[in-house]
Amino acid sequence: MDTLVVLESSRGSLHRLSKEAIAGAKSLGGTVSVLTIGKDADSIAQELSGVQLDEILIVKNEYVESYNADGYAEIVSQVIQSESPKNIVLGHTYQTRDFVPRVSARLDIPFIPDIISLSESSFVKQVLNAKLNASISSTNDQVILSFQSAAFSDESLEAGGSEVRLLNINLDSTIVRSKSEDPFQEEAGDVDLESAEILVSVGRGIEKEENIPIAFELAKVLNAEVSASRPVVDAGWIDSFRQVGSSGSNVAPKLYFSLGVSGAIQHVVGMKGSKSILAINKDPDAPIFEIADYAVIGDVLEIVPKLIEALENS
Amino acid sequence: MKIAVLVKQVPGSESALPLSPNEKWIDESSVTFVMNPPDNFALEEALLIKEKNGEGEVVVISMGPSRIQKVIREALAKGADRGIQIEESDDIEKDPLTVGKKFASVLKEENFDLVLSGLQSDDTGMGQTGVLIGELLGMSTATLAIKTEVKENKIKVKRELESGWFQWVELPLPASISIQSGLNIPRYPSLKGIMGAKKKEIKEILLSAQNQLSNLQSMDKVSIPQTSKQTEVIEGDTEAIVARIVDVLKKDIKVI
Ligand SMILES: Cc1cc2nc3c(=O)[nH]c(=O)nc-3n(C[C@H](O)[C@H](O)[C@H](O)COP(=O)(O)OP(=O)(O)OC[C@H]3O[C@@H](n4cnc5c(N)ncnc54)[C@H](O)[C@@H]3O)c2cc1C
Ligand SMILES: Nc1ncnc2c1ncn2[C@@H]1O[C@H](COP(=O)(O)O)[C@@H](O)[C@H]1O
Numbered sequence: 001m002d003t004l005v006v007l008e009s010s011r012g013s014l015h016r017l018s019k020e021a022i023a024g025a026k027s028l029g030g031t032v033s034v035l036t037i038g039k040d041a042d043s044i045a046q047e048l049s050g051v052q053l054d055e056i057l058i059v060k061n062e063y064v065e066s067y068n069a070d071g072y073a074e075i076v077s078q079v080i081q082s083e084s085p086k087n088i089v090l091g092h093t094y095q096t097r098d099f100v101p102r103v104s105a106r107l108d109i110p111f112i113p114d115i116i117s118l119s120e121s122s123f124v125k126q127v128l129n130a131k132l133n134a135s136i137s138s139t140n141d142q143v144i145l146s147f148q149s150a151a152f153s154d155e156s157l158e159a160g161g162s163e164v165r166l167l168n169i170n171l172d173s174t175i176v177r178s179k180s181e182d183p184f185q186e187e188a189g190d191v192d193l194e195s196a197e198i199l200v201s202v203g204r205g206i207e208k209e210e211n212i213p214i215a216f217e218l219a220k221v222l223n224a225e226v227s228a229s230r231p232v233v234d235a236g237w238i239d240s241f242r243q244v245g246s247s248g249s250n251v252a253p254k255l256y257f258s259l260g261v262s263g264a265i266q267h268v269v270g271m272k273g274s275k276s277i278l279a280i281n282k283d284p285d286a287p288i289f290e291i292a293d294y295a296v297i298g299d300v301l302e303i304v305p306k307l308i309e310a311l312e313n314s
Numbered sequence: 315m316k317i318a319v320l321v322k323q324v325p326g327s328e329s330a331l332p333l334s335p336n337e338k339w340i341d342e343s344s345v346t347f348v349m350n351p352p353d354n355f356a357l358e359e360a361l362l363i364k365e366k367n368g369e370g371e372v373v374v375i376s377m378g379p380s381r382i383q384k385v386i387r388e389a390l391a392k393g394a395d396r397g398i399q400i401e402e403s404d405d406i407e408k409d410p411l412t413v414g415k416k417f418a419s420v421l422k423e424e425n426f427d428l429v430l431s432g433l434q435s436d437d438t439g440m441g442q443t444g445v446l447i448g449e450l451l452g453m454s455t456a457t458l459a460i461k462t463e464v465k466e467n468k469i470k471v472k473r474e475l476e477s478g479w480f481q482w483v484e485l486p487l488p489a490s491i492s493i494q495s496g497l498n499i500p501r502y503p504s505l506k507g508i509m510g511a512k513k514k515e516i517k518e519i520l521l522s523a524q525n526q527l528s529n530l531q532s533m534d535k536v537s538i539p540q541t542s543k544q545t546e547v548i549e550g551d552t553e554a555i556v557a558r559i560v561d562v563l564k565k566d567i568k569v570i
Contacts, residue, residue, distance in 0.1 A: 234496030
């Protein structure tokens with residue numbers, strides 16, 4: 001087996017990043033098999049029945065009906081040992097962050113995470129808050145790779161079929177030490193970021209809580225909603241239901257107007273679908289400018305009050 | 315309750331990041347360093363757990379060259395009891411498994427009940443050190459913690475999942491938990507804390523040569539990302555910038 005893709009279930013269906021991971025695995029060359037675990041395994045295998053794959057491996061066990069780190073680390077380790085794939089590939093999801101390092105440590109196989117692209121024999125990952133890209137290579141025969149959202153497109157997947165094989169894995173109750181409760185959602189706030197036409201989005205570049213009203217005033221003259229990056233929410237300056245990004249909302253407004261947002265990937269995944277992006281940042285090298293249509297280089301605290309004035313007068 | 319907190323020193327988000335001549339990393343001489351932001355939340359959580367328990371020890375541990383003593387001192391000033399510096403040459407270790415093994419060899423001696431780390435470091439961003447250490451030391455692990463509740467021999471953790479979902483997990487101690495930002499409000503050091511920190515111990519550990527581990531992955535080169543998107547750059551004096559933004563909003567994007 002050349003490459004094994006470990007799939008993830010997202011509330012019953014195949015996680016979007018797992019599908020992209022299959023596309024990424026294909027670009028490595030060689031045969032690609034997939035592994036699906038737990039109570040959704042059959043329906044996920046069904047979802048992939050039209051895709052050209054070597055094999056679909058299925059593991060079912062009472063201790064991994066739903067995800068838990070102990071059970072998954074054990075099962076994936078056992079499958080790697082018995083099937084000896086050269087590459088083990090996953091989407092870079094929260095679940096991957098949670099258990100894959102355990103597999104890496106257990107089997108002494110390097111884990112190169114959060115890859116954005118391939119370059120010859122190395123893997124490219126963002127470092128230093130996306131300000132630089134790093135090429136990473138492995139000297140080990142086997143390597144674990146996880147691909148960042150949108151690194152590969154699942155549209156390229158070839159149609160075809162595959163064999164399904166049920167794997168027998170021994171797990172006993174001593175392996176699953178932690179107790180996981182069911183996932184839940186928290187009450188949503190009273191603004192609907194996802195349907196806003198314009199968002200004025202506040203980042204840490206607003207500098208202090210006392211400056212937050214500037215963003216709300218700008219939003220008012222533009223008839224916009226206010227959204228924010230995570231650090232601004234963490235600091236308690238803006239309500240958490242206004243957060244955009246991987247752990248907040250996914251938005252695609254007509255205009256995303258950001259004020260002092262650096263453009264970290266976890267923020268960008270939640271807003272890169274915006275029709276127009278206008279970003280103000282005083283750092284000309286801020287990563288947000290890589291995806292902005294309009295890159296305004298300057299100080300938010302100087303520009304925005306003047307802009308509000310100009311908009312009020314026009 | 316004996317708690318270890320892993321605190322890394324990383325370039326600040328507004329620091330210059332010039333490439334080093336061999337383009338393998340950055341030239342650190344003009345970099346301004348700060349405490350890795352999620353580690354600050356991990357430290358605060360450790361201090362809160364100790365205060366709530368009424369007893370225990372918070373040990374702050376960092377690996378790197380001598381410059382990292384600054385963040386260890388900062389953590390001691392906030393209330394950590396003592397520090398450990400695992401010494402490293404000027405070139406920071408970038409293979410996460412090697413980082414994990416080095417930490418594990420030092421932590422093993424101490425028998426911690428709880429190891430808290432940040433979810434991800436702002437420099438290399440591997441997002442795996444805490445979990446690697448947990449596995450290497452046979453501890454239970456959890457990531458993306460946004461709430462913790464310590465009970466007798468157990469810890470309950472509220473984990474953040476993707477897109478607004480959460481989950482509670484209960485783990486037996488000892489456990490290694492990585493902390494997501496925002497779960498508390500980190501304190502500032504008091505003047506008394508700053509004075510007191512000077513007297514607290516920072517143990518320097520130099521891992522012996524026989525402990526040299528061979529790296530399984532290496533960072534070969536760093537480069538500045540290239541963009542393909544057409545971006546209009548708007549700069550100049552404030553008046554000109556404002557005039558152009560108004561124009562763009564009116565004529566290009568047509569939202570006013
Ligand atoms: C698992 C995980 C999940 C995450 N989820 C999210 C998420 O859902 N949403 C999210 O946003 N983040 C998330 N993050 C955090 C993310 O990695 C970044 O840390 C965060 O997005 C940075 O926010 P920021 O841009 O506001 O702050 P910073 O990165 O600190 O950037 C501030 C910017 O403001 C600029 N600036 C400073 N002063 C001024 C001024 N006066 N005028 C103009 N510009 C100025 C600076 O040049 C800098 O670019 C997550 C991280 C992890 C690891
Ligand atoms: N050299 C280091 N010194 C101290 N803590 C570290 C170091 N490397 C990693 N960590 C800890 O591990 C976390 C995750 O780091 P990483 O796996 O590099 O993203 C950080 O937030 C720190 O808490």
